[in-house]
Amino acid sequence: MQHESTEPRTWFITGASRGLGRAFAEAALAAGDRVVGVARDTTPLDELVDASDGRLVAFPLDISDRRAVFAGVERAIAAFGRLDVVVNNAGGVVLGMIEELTEEQARTHLDTNFFGAMWVSQAVVPHLRAQGSGRIVQVSSMGSAGGFAATGMYGAGKAALDSMSEALQMEVERFGIKVTILQPGGYETELFNRGLTQPTEHEAYAPLREWLAGLWAESEDFDPARAAEVVLQVVDMAEPPKRLILGAAAYDIFDQMTKAMTAELAKWESLSRKAQ
Template identity: 45%
Template sequence: MTTAGAVHDGERRGGAPGSRTWFITGASRGLGYEFTRAALGRGDRVAATARDTARLDDLLGRHPGTLLPLALDVTDADAVGSSVRQAEAWSGGLDVVVNNAGYGHFGAVEELSDEELRDQLETNLFGPFRVTRAVLPGMRARGSGHIVQVSSIGGVGAFANLGAYHASKWALEGISESLAIETAPFGIRVTILEPGGYATDWSGSSARHSAGLEAYEGARVSAAARRGGQAPGDPAAAAQALMAVVDSPEPPLRVLFGAQAPAIVRGIYERRLAEWEEWQGLTERAHGSAHEGGRA
């Protein structure tokens, strides 16, 4: 077994462009499709998963030797393990894993059913968790690898009518940050992508919706107007940005994608910091007398 300390920087990053093997979930549309196309376009190999692999036929026709389409529903734990084993046998080892499969569930918190919330977590949280757990033994054995978790600016802040989606992405952010700390000694990097709005089908036919209550119609209208007022990003540009992240000798733990994302996230954190500061006196009093005596 290779130890992390004995691995050169280039090996930890999974080799140079044109020599890596990727495992990408949700590869049949949107960002996942463009990530797959960009990796193949520079000569890398890609094990691309989708519930409907027919959507990958055009790429397979152009890259028959370097694309392995795999039918996969990430909510099926056994199927996840089988797909990872097939990809590892095909390639000899996975260098970059992109957990992209997911969908957005629209509905106010009161409108959500237990089943709808569970389904959202099964795909957006447990799906990446299962894939990550399946690929880690091979990455640890090689002392290298890069796991990319596709989160969202919705994993940093929250908006009305998307409570289930935010719950899934906030949880993904937390488990991924712990993962990054745990796997760094093995030469495994973790990056959390936080895209803003992109020209994909995320809020279209791939989205799911709760049965609406009239009381929340105003919130739905406002949320739709907010999304409609943003110029969506180009998924192909996001794919090229991901290539730069993977090529970096020191990839970030978190990175925002999209020109509007920094301003949105900055506003979220400024409001949080201001509120915490406003209530700091109460925060300190909540500690009790030990703080006043200097023993905190």
């Protein structure tokens, strides 16, 4: 489906080789837009590049390297002359208990999931501000609403991304730049194999790990193309949502989490008020 504007937009998508990033790139191309897709390995995009009639440019980029990110953004702009939609999608997951994580695993995770998105945001804002328009789409997670066993580090990175992005919304809106935080649920991606880091397991957590395995076995992952359809609608909106849950199941779980948090706060309201 073509978008409303007759002029093709230029997208800059991180983590574009697979999963949600790949789906976003395919949807943008199908809408008649142009895409610069980056990832640590862009070879999975070769066939799509060949079929794109020059509308897809792909090159390797490690978003944890701030200097490389700024250079990569300049290269992206040189390819098509401007950027209109920036999607911070690249990321990985650390699956392990907090006690089990090494310093290197924790820092490496945040370098990509949080700082990588921050470096891209810093690099693109001057260009979007100069042209007086642009969309930044931050791919967070429905899990950023609260910590959960074994995904605490992943949730921490996404919660940090949410907070930074809310600040960014306030800072750049007056320049014509709209920022949307996407909070997807489970989709059919390779996040939990290619993008997975697991620390050495501690035996003390074996019962909890067994319970979690049973819980997650009941979960269902969905087609990333459905998420991409919604993202196309979002970037077409004059006033897009500042925050959007992706997926009916994700919405229900997020709703339950926020209601539980509100109930916990209300339970201890009287104790809270004693501190003033």
